[in-house]
Amino acid sequence: MKTKSDKILLAHGGGGQLSDELIRHHIVPRFKNDALSELADSAKLKLSSESVCFTTDSYVVKPLFFNGGDIGKLSVCGTINDLAVAGSKPVALALGLIIEEGFEFELLDTILTSISKAARENKVAIVTGDIKTVEAGAADKIFINTAGIGERISGVDLGFEKIAVGDKIIINGTIGDHGMTIISQREGIKFQSKLKSDCAGVGGLSYQLLTKTKDVKFMRDPTRGGLAATLNEISRGSGLSIEIRQADIPINPTVQTAADMLGFDVLNIANEGKFVAVVSPESADKCLNICRGHQLGKKASIIGEVVERSDIPAVEIETLIGGKRIVQMPYGRELPRIC
Amino acid sequence: MKTKSDKILLAHGGGGQLSDELIRHHIVPRFKNDALSELADSAKLKLSSESVCFTTDSYVVKPLFFNGGDIGKLSVCGTINDLAVAGSKPVALALGLIIEEGFEFELLDTILTSISKAARENKVAIVTGDIKTVEAGAADKIFINTAGIGERISGVDLGFEKIAVGDKIIINGTIGDHGMTIISQREGIKFQSKLKSDCAGVGGLSYQLLTKTKDVKFMRDPTRGGLAATLNEISRGSGLSIEIRQADIPINPTVQTAADMLGFDVLNIANEGKFVAVVSPESADKCLNICRGHQLGKKASIIGEVVERSDIPAVEIETLIGGKRIVQMPYGRELPRIC
Numbered sequence: 001m002k003t004k005s006d007k008i009l010l011a012h013g014g015g016g017q018l019s020d021e022l023i024r025h026h027i028v029p030r031f032k033n034d035a036l037s038e039l040a041d042s043a044k045l046k047l048s049s050e051s052v053c054f055t056t057d058s059y060v061v062k063p064l065f066f067n068g069g070d071i072g073k074l075s076v077c078g079t080i081n082d083l084a085v086a087g088s089k090p091v092a093l094a095l096g097l098i099i100e101e102g103f104e105f106e107l108l109d110t111i112l113t114s115i116s117k118a119a120r121e122n123k124v125a126i127v128t129g130d131i132k133t134v135e136a137g138a139a140d141k142i143f144i145n146t147a148g149i150g151e152r153i154s155g156v157d158l159g160f161e162k163i164a165v166g167d168k169i170i171i172n173g174t175i176g177d178h179g180m181t182i183i184s185q186r187e188g189i190k191f192q193s194k195l196k197s198d199c200a201g202v203g204g205l206s207y208q209l210l211t212k213t214k215d216v217k218f219m220r221d222p223t224r225g226g227l228a229a230t231l232n233e234i235s236r237g238s239g240l241s242i243e244i245r246q247a248d249i250p251i252n253p254t255v256q257t258a259a260d261m262l263g264f265d266v267l268n269i270a271n272e273g274k275f276v277a278v279v280s281p282e283s284a285d286k287c288l289n290i291c292r293g294h295q296l297g298k299k300a301s302i303i304g305e306v307v308e309r310s311d312i313p314a315v316e317i318e319t320l321i322g323g324k325r326i327v328q329m330p331y332g333r334e335l336p337r338i339c
Numbered sequence: 340m341k342t343k344s345d346k347i348l349l350a351h352g353g354g355g356q357l358s359d360e361l362i363r364h365h366i367v368p369r370f371k372n373d374a375l376s377e378l379a380d381s382a383k384l385k386l387s388s389e390s391v392c393f394t395t396d397s398y399v400v401k402p403l404f405f406n407g408g409d410i411g412k413l414s415v416c417g418t419i420n421d422l423a424v425a426g427s428k429p430v431a432l433a434l435g436l437i438i439e440e441g442f443e444f445e446l447l448d449t450i451l452t453s454i455s456k457a458a459r460e461n462k463v464a465i466v467t468g469d470i471k472t473v474e475a476g477a478a479d480k481i482f483i484n485t486a487g488i489g490e491r492i493s494g495v496d497l498g499f500e501k502i503a504v505g506d507k508i509i510i511n512g513t514i515g516d517h518g519m520t521i522i523s524q525r526e527g528i529k530f531q532s533k534l535k536s537d538c539a540g541v542g543g544l545s546y547q548l549l550t551k552t553k554d555v556k557f558m559r560d561p562t563r564g565g566l567a568a569t570l571n572e573i574s575r576g577s578g579l580s581i582e583i584r585q586a587d588i589p590i591n592p593t594v595q596t597a598a599d600m601l602g603f604d605v606l607n608i609a610n611e612g613k614f615v616a617v618v619s620p621e622s623a624d625k626c627l628n629i630c631r632g633h634q635l636g637k638k639a640s641i642i643g644e645v646v647e648r649s650d651i652p653a654v655e656i657e658t659l660i661g662g663k664r665i666v667q668m669p670y671g672r673e674l675p676r677i678c
Contacts, residue, residue, distance in 0.1 A: 010675040011670060011671035011675075012671065013563075013671075013675065014563060014669070014670070014671030014674070014675065015562065015563025015564030015568055015609070015669070015671060016563075016568055016607075016668055016670045016671030017668050017669070017670050017671055018670060018671040019563070019564075019671050038498075040425055041394060041420075041422075041424055041425050041559060041560065042392035042393060042394035042421050042422050042424075042427065042487075042489065043392065043393045043394065044390070044391075044392055044425065044491065045390070045391050046389060046390055047386075047390075047391060048389065049389065050387065050388065050389055051383070051384070051385055051386075052384050052386060052488075053381035053383055054381060054384055054433055054466060054467055054486075054488060055380060055381035055382065055433065055467050056433035056434065056435045056467060056468060056484065056486050057435065057469045058436070058469055058471045058484060059471075060437060060471045060473050081380075082380035082381050083380075083381050085380055085381075086379055086380050086381035086383065088381065092393060094394065094395035095395065096395045096396065096397040096435075096484045096486070097397070098397050098399060098437075127393060128393055128394050130395050130396045130397055132397045132398075132399045132482075132676075133675065134399050134479060134675070134676060135675065135676070137476075138399075138478070138479040138676075139399075139477070139478050139479065139482070140473060140477040140478065143437055143471075143478070143482065145395065145397060145435045145484040145486075147393075147433045147435070147484075147486030148381075149391075149393060150381065159377075220380060221380065223354065224352075224353060224354025224355075224358070225354030225355045225358075229354055229355055268355075270354070329355055329356050329359070330353070330354070330355035330356070331350060331353070331355045331356050332350035332351065332352075332353030332354060332355030332356055332357040332358050335353070336349040336350075336352065336472065336473070336474060337473060337474070337477075
């Protein structure tokens with residue numbers, strides 16, 4: 001007879017004995033560090049700077065497990081990336097779990113192990129956390145929130161206001177991989193070459209880029225809304241226009257095929273291991289080389305530049321056949337629960 | 340004809356135009372501050388200390404609105420309290436919303452206004468946030484996560500290891516109000532005197548307590564699991580026993596009646612505007628007076644003390660009729676979705 005439940009019970013979120021067991025047996029051993037071990041209401045941290053970045057993201061991705069990652073890895077990498085592109089070095093994460101009653105412990109453990117692995121690989125510590133349970137039917141299996149603190153990199157100050165006409169737009173690799181993996185898996189569609197999410201923490205690469213050059217003006221990770229949303233935000237934020245060339249945008253052919261088949265524009269599809277960097281024209285080649293020398297930037301490319309326009313700022317793309325079209329801000333309904 | 344939806348659509352979480360409108364029209368105007376206004380991936384903060392507390396909490400309370408508060412107020416106060424009892428001054432919160440498709444904008448706006456009010460009253464800024472939407476049936480209306488940063492109060496270092504035999508246990512007011520309000524409202528039970536949640540941010544009071552005296556050893560807020568769980572955690576953490584007197588524990592008579600009727604032990608019931616402070620015997624009266632001079636501590640009481648025991652550490656209560664019984668760590672199934 002099994003004496004312990006192999007599923008999450010409501011009582012695991014009740015703040016009593018079962019919560020305590022869950023935390024001591026499933027959480028703490030995986031995320032060992034001094035701050036967490038105290039199991040206090042808050043983690044006490046000694047940062048190396050008073051200038052910090054602070055961010056939060058909830059993850060509701062469906063399915064929970066996908067080729068290239070799972071909700072656990074995603075919840076670490078996604079939040080790290082938000083801190084990294086803001087010009088900081090991610091150091092600490094807070095982990096909030098909302099779990100549906102009846103969720104299998106085996107799956108929870110797999111997700112927790114994945115969180116732990118991603119945190120270790122990206123050199124951040126899970127220093128505090130919270131677990132809530134809700135009755136069966138009140139949530140879809142598990143939702144994860146990670147909030148994070150990054151120490152701002154000395155001398156680095158990124159911002160829309162730094163962007164100038166002539167600046168180059170760099171992306172560190174192929175686009176659309178995460179989104180097309182999720183949607184294909186959800187729809188049960190298989191391709192000859194397997195789609196794989198690009199889910200990864202770009203903190204290591206962005207740190208190199210920001211410390212080895214001083215000419216990065218702005219960075220952002222093109223997640224929900226894809227490259228199209230990010231470029232439109234940059235255009236609006238800077239008040240300048242952007243021209244990109246389709247021929248220079250790295251796209252995995254299977255991703256392109258999948259997007260064409262399913263009727264999506266790859267520009268609108270979410271990425272989870274990518275950043276867009278706006279850099280001065282003089283430093284563009286150096287930045288590109290730094291990217292290409294890193295595991296997460298081998299297919300980096302200069303995809304376009306910042307230009308002046310007489311009318312309202314916009315993003316324009318030169319298509320493969322030489323035509324030009326406006327890249328709109330996506331409406332938002334393309335892909336729910338993509339991250 | 341209404342041109343705008345009065346309900347949340349999946350696209351509001353899609354990272355495109357609708358997400359942008361939701362953030363610009365419903366979020367930003369309510370939480371105006373420099374860090375948030377940038378709408379960057381992360382907020383840039385300049386703290387006044389490198390020593391910080393960092394915490395996270397998700398809120399899944401049901402019902403969303405209750406006498407004395409709502410999920411919005413709770414999500415601010417609960418996280419502030421975690422920072423406060425750790426010996427810090429709460430300064431910044433990150434707000435993560437998970438919203439079910441179809442949730443009424445009117446309710447969302449009410450909750451956002453409540454968050455904004457609670458943040459202002461407690462002098463913390465909502466500096467960053469994230470919104471996710473999930474399809475109808477995949478979540479129960481709205482879940483809120485708040486993560487928070489507090490600046491550690493100079494010279495204050497609370498910890499289990501500071502606790503010594505003879506130390507006094509103080510609580511800043513009546514217990515069980517939050518939990519009994521939620522459960523009564525959920526069960527549709529009405530009492531002559533209305534139950535009201537104690538939901539409040541104790542950061543102001545705890546700051547006074549920690550800066551005006553130097554003899555506070557440890558603080559914790561007795562939320563899920565109630566006073567029973569908190570005292571058991573203190574006993575286990577310090578390796579010492581605790582004796583409390585039922586006669587000295589402030590309890591609102593309606594709360595006691597409700598608990599008796601419904602078969603709950605008030606000691607196990609959640610509070611959301613309370614802290615337990617362990618203080619040196621010499622400073623106990625001074626601490627009590629500081630509490631009683633504050634709006635949130637008028638009914639503060641010294642409820643017991645830390646004692647030595649020959650066998651394993653435990654929490655014992657002297658009942659009204661003079662008997663003694665062990666206060667167990669609650670199992671956890673008393674009240675799901677209480678916060």
